[in-house]
Amino acid sequence: MSKVQLDNFPIGLVVTTAEGHAVLHGNKDFYRLCQQTPQSLSLLTSILTPASKIIVESFVMPLLLHEGHCSEIQLTINTPSGDKIPVLVNALMHSAEKDSIYWAISSAQKRDDLYQELINLRNDLEDKAERLKQLSETDELTKLLNRRAFVADARTMIKQAKRNNLSYSFMMLDIDHFKHINDQLGHFVGDKVIADVGALLKKYCRENDLTARIGGEEFAIFSTSNATDSASQFAEKLLKVFSSEDIQGLNVTVSIGVATSLSDDFDTLYKTADRLLYQAKKNGRNQFCAHFFT
Amino acid sequence: MFAPEHIIDRNNVYIMGSGNKVIMMAHGFGCNQTMWRFLIPELPDDYKLVLFDYVGSGAASMAEYSTSKYSSLEGYAQDIVDICKVLDLQNVSFIGHSVSGTIGLLAARAVPDRINALIMICPSPCFLNIDQGYQGGFEKHDLSELIELMDKNYIGWAEYLAPLVTGITERHPVTNELTESFCTTNPISAKNFAKATFFSDHRTILPENTHPVLLLQSDNDALASLSVGQYMEKNTPNSELQVIKGKGHCLHMTHPQDVALHIKRFLEVKCAGE
Numbered sequence: 001m002s003k004v005q006l007d008n009f010p011i012g013l014v015v016t017t018a019e020g021h022a023v024l025h026g027n028k029d030f031y032r033l034c035q036q037t038p039q040s041l042s043l044l045t046s047i048l049t050p051a052s053k054i055i056v057e058s059f060v061m062p063l064l065l066h067e068g069h070c071s072e073i074q075l076t077i078n079t080p081s082g083d084k085i086p087v088l089v090n091a092l093m094h095s096a097e098k099d100s101i102y103w104a105i106s107s108a109q110k111r112d113d114l115y116q117e118l119i120n121l122r123n124d125l126e127d128k129a130e131r132l133k134q135l136s137e138t139d140e141l142t143k144l145l146n147r148r149a150f151v152a153d154a155r156t157m158i159k160q161a162k163r164n165n166l167s168y169s170f171m172m173l174d175i176d177h178f179k180h181i182n183d184q185l186g187h188f189v190g191d192k193v194i195a196d197v198g199a200l201l202k203k204y205c206r207e208n209d210l211t212a213r214i215g216g217e218e219f220a221i222f223s224t225s226n227a228t229d230s231a232s233q234f235a236e237k238l239l240k241v242f243s244s245e246d247i248q249g250l251n252v253t254v255s256i257g258v259a260t261s262l263s264d265d266f267d268t269l270y271k272t273a274d275r276l277l278y279q280a281k282k283n284g285r286n287q288f289c290a291h292f293f294t
Numbered sequence: 295m296f297a298p299e300h301i302i303d304r305n306n307v308y309i310m311g312s313g314n315k316v317i318m319m320a321h322g323f324g325c326n327q328t329m330w331r332f333l334i335p336e337l338p339d340d341y342k343l344v345l346f347d348y349v350g351s352g353a354a355s356m357a358e359y360s361t362s363k364y365s366s367l368e369g370y371a372q373d374i375v376d377i378c379k380v381l382d383l384q385n386v387s388f389i390g391h392s393v394s395g396t397i398g399l400l401a402a403r404a405v406p407d408r409i410n411a412l413i414m415i416c417p418s419p420c421f422l423n424i425d426q427g428y429q430g431g432f433e434k435h436d437l438s439e440l441i442e443l444m445d446k447n448y449i450g451w452a453e454y455l456a457p458l459v460t461g462i463t464e465r466h467p468v469t470n471e472l473t474e475s476f477c478t479t480n481p482i483s484a485k486n487f488a489k490a491t492f493f494s495d496h497r498t499i500l501p502e503n504t505h506p507v508l509l510l511q512s513d514n515d516a517l518a519s520l521s522v523g524q525y526m527e528k529n530t531p532n533s534e535l536q537v538i539k540g541k542g543h544c545l546h547m548t549h550p551q552d553v554a555l556h557i558k559r560f561l562e563v564k565c566a567g568e
């Protein structure tokens with residue numbers, strides 16, 4: 001095909017050396033696209049933005065060397081007037097002519113706009129998905145985990161703890177005489193007490209502990225440790241914290257059941273912690289009962 | 295401690311040949327182990343070759359991909375350390391392309407008794423322009439543009455959008471055939487690898503090197519300039535820089551014989567010195 005005919009194509013066609021990408025031939029549309037002349041442009045890569053150079057060296061060249069061709073790669077070129085033009089690139093390296101690369105380059109402004117829309121949409125979806133995930137996992141009043149998220153996360157933590165030979169504890173905590181608070185001071189104060197208790201738990205729990213509100217005035221903490229008595233020590237500390245803190249002007253105390261194990265499943269721990277909590281209540285409240293499965 | 299089969303599967307480890315001496319080859323950003331196919335026939339045949347893909351690249355498993363682990367080069371180095379340990383590799387001569395030079399250095403620091411020499415092809419400890427004393431070649435905004443461009447170049451989009459819409463976040467292992475998988479990776483892991491590669495600055499670990507290092511640089515590389523190679527030679531004890539007459543960032547693919555020649559000489563001298 002003669003040069004005149006190639007010049008008639010509405011696409012930039014250019015042949016470069018394989019090494020260094022020195023321009024050997026370019027058609028009219030290529031020079032129009034990059035706003036260069038055969039005299040002003042010697043290396044194809046010199047018109048690429050730095051990011052596009054990375055794409056060429058990390059993706060395009062290995063693909064060309066490996067498979068002989070690469071298609072639909074979007075790059076950005078710098079024009080002498082300072083504009084950045086998105087372009088779509090197809091490239092070919094003939095097996096019989098490994099020292100040259102044949103490039104077809106076309107403007108990709110509309111494709112770029114479309115992709116930008118898609119990226120914006122994706123980012124928006126990601127944000128929304130993240131927000132929904134948080135909403136579905138969070139207790140509204142305390143901002144702690146809700147029961148569903150707690151159970152799912154605790155099951156995962158049990159698996160990890162078993163792998164690492166750590167003990168794990170399920171601590172169930174209930175606000176003493178909460179019904180009285182609600183009945184005598186109203187649900188508004190009751191809610192504030194729950195929120196304050198949640199905030200205190202968040203403050204004193206370790207970063208890796210799971211802390212949740214799993215029922216009306218019931219909270220749960222799941223933790224792992226390499227010391228089997230650390231959960232009991234923590235329960236003791238929490239009792240002291242609650243007896244010394246002023247919560248909505250009230251003397252709020254809690255009862256705690258602590259079940260620790262090296263091998264039991266979640267449901268067993270849950271039942272045991274629940275039973276121990278009941279025991280602590282029965283023994284007079286403001287105390288904890290603990291059990292370690294051997 | 296992981297089971298060997300687990301790591302072999304996780305990192306798509308491929309072993310060729312046998313022998314006590316080992317050459318381990320680590321691909322760079324954007325590619326996978328198939329990039330070594332031109333160099334492999336040129337390497338000495340009395341070595342056991344260990345090839346692999348980093349988790350998140352090539353045909354390695356995505357099941358164990360962790361965005362936080364693989365957001366720093368230390369996470370990638372851990373892949374190498376894991377492979378060395380489970381296969382009980384000793385006397386490892388490590389060949390790393392581009393960012394894998396730095397990753398190899400990090401791994402050699404973690405298991406100094408297993409890795410005993412490093413060969414870095416077109417390496418750079420930092421791709422950013424820091425000051426007049428160090429010009430990695432790129433500004434931060436160039437690299438932000440790179441992330442955007444990568445977004446506009448991935449076919450993995452449908453695969454990425456669908457789970458987001460349906461709420462399923464589990465990702466399936468990359469099991470594409472060679473043609474599809476070569477130089478295409480999961481879009482999330484690829485961007486994370488790009489950030490770890492191009493936004494990090496590991497110049498401070500160079501002086502801590504204790505192993506013989508061969509630096510192979512091309513005389514015209516848009517990603518790692520000659521001055522970067524010279525900086526590395528100056529700041530890395532026990533290193534030598536060899537400039538190969540060639541252009542581009544993939545010397546092991548474009549000039550495998552020249553690269554192999556330097557590697558063979560380096561290994562001979564190193565082994566003679568042991």
